[in-house]
Amino acid sequence: MAVRALKKLSTRRGRATLSPAYRAWLVENLLRGAGEAAIRAALAERGVPQEVIAGALAGARGSAELAGARAATAGLRREALAGRLRRALRATSPSIERRALPSPQEFLKSYWATGTPAIFTDVVPRWPAFSRWSPADLRERFGPAEIEMSIGRAADDDPDVRFKEHVRPTTLADYVDRVLAAGETNDLYLIANNRNLARPGLAGLLEDVTLPAGYFDASRSASCGALWFGPAGTVTSLHHDTSNILFFQVVGRKRFRLYPPDQPQLLAAARGVYSTLDPELPSPELAEAFGFDEVLLPGEALFLPVGWWHHVRALDLSISVAFNNFVWPNDFEWYKPG
Template identity: 40%
Template sequence: MNEDKSPLRPEWRQWLAENLALGVEQEDVHQVLVSAGVDPALARAEVAAVEGHPYFKACLQVARHFGWLESLMDVYSDLRAQDGGRELEVREGIAPEEFFHRYYFGHRPVVLRGMMADWPALTRWSLPYFRERFGAVEVEVMVGRDANPEHAAMQDRHRARMPFAAFLDRVEAAEQTNDFYMVPRNDNWRRDGLSPLREDLRAPRGIIDPALLPDMMTLLLGPAGTVTPLHHDNMNILLGQVLGRKHVRLVPSFERHRVYPHRGTFSHVDAGKPDLVAHPLFAEATVLEAVLEPGDMVFLPVGWWHWVKALDVSASVTFHHFLVPGGNTHLEAPF
């Protein structure tokens, strides 16, 4: 069958080849196609056409090389599951030495409580506070996100500048929306206008570089309903929840093959409402979750997949300069 003349939509042909290469059974992918309205005979013909294509045979050869690594990662995942890996640990009053030994170098996430008790931001930060002190400052935010499912990977298409007060008005008027959000990919934190906000923060003692220079942290601010889609960062992150609550879901870095990666650091899976018909391997993923309250911090190890949804008007800060040689551990991803 000439692939270019196939009546099956290109996205379905791509899905079909990807899932067959991942080892999903022919009958299973056939059933998904039929459930989506594809004629059963056409579905079988498409499966046969894919499996007979020389490009797909080359794809299978590459998949076999990765299959060995995935098998090893599955063993590692099973071992970690028997060592508390099925739970997101919550700790209070942890010493820096234990944090680095068990979590940073142990490549484990953790929710930390009590480390923000001395932050003036916990009592000061609110929409009126921001408006009174910084309302005239011009800030950059992401807008029009609802119209583009790939907004997180295409941030340059969504950048907009406006007075901070105008953005705060939109946040205050919204009930729940993911259409606009102040995300870290801007220079708001470094601009003179918002830089005094850094005075309301404190570096977690013994863990984060106390200099707190502008390029050592980021600010996230938006209404309830904002979602950061499932993705991973290429370095370790410590996120502090200052205002409002956030729901976080995490998947281990070593279960990458279960989250259907695309665009390098993003996932095809909607971790808020996973479609296990389209993404069946996600059913095997280890999903850790928690609701972060104001004053909570969460450590996101390098490469760990995370999805975040704001349950209220929310303000968070992230740190990425740890008290380790080089300031962080980085993932040099080839894709």
């Protein structure tokens, strides 16, 4: 195995020694499986005396720290191998399953417990919202309601991370007028962080929604629900959530790009719950990653398991709601590998 490059040699007490950074480099290469001959050659090329190389190798080779690190690394390699097997098996499924909503017991066993996304086709069409909601309807019924919008997003290359900088108060009537005049844009959006479903003026929206029996704690729907409403072109950047979510598409289409939690390329690019990667830009990392590319149609509901990376683009003017107030324990706030 090739070794990583060195940059300098430090001197201490009149005698040439490897600096702490390069001793760490040496141990890292031993853990990675690089041969001692390759390590010696890399050091010698940079003028390190043979006696210094021999002393550094002997010190590392016999250290209790290296033995402990090797034991820990072996465990990580076993976990990585198990993850590779999971990914290989998962890759045999070319698309997300579309089906009628299962019973709560089947959902818990087949999707929740296994962390498997699914699209349910028969929930939203039963709602009053499905035949009723439109920009005009929302404006007529809830126009005076005070809400919070996100605006000025288009000029920001990271508007979801910096969402607080884009928060502005308005009325729903004003927001609807802005959306209808905007055309295709990511400049304005009602997002989960705006917490609009919890606002008193929009309480009537929940009367148009019937959450599946046995799935949700209805007493927490307002505080645990999210309203997404915006023009075609709105984008939610690649991220994962720390809870399971059922996402209901009422008006318009949204394109979801989803990647499993254990994809190494995504974990390496994690920054908090967001990713430095963008599925809409070419990248070797995402070219090698396994994922799903699905268009969620009006009337469909997507189960987003906790930890799954997802990037979302509205293909049309879109109205969606999402809820995480399941009856099962759903707080995974500790899951933040980034």
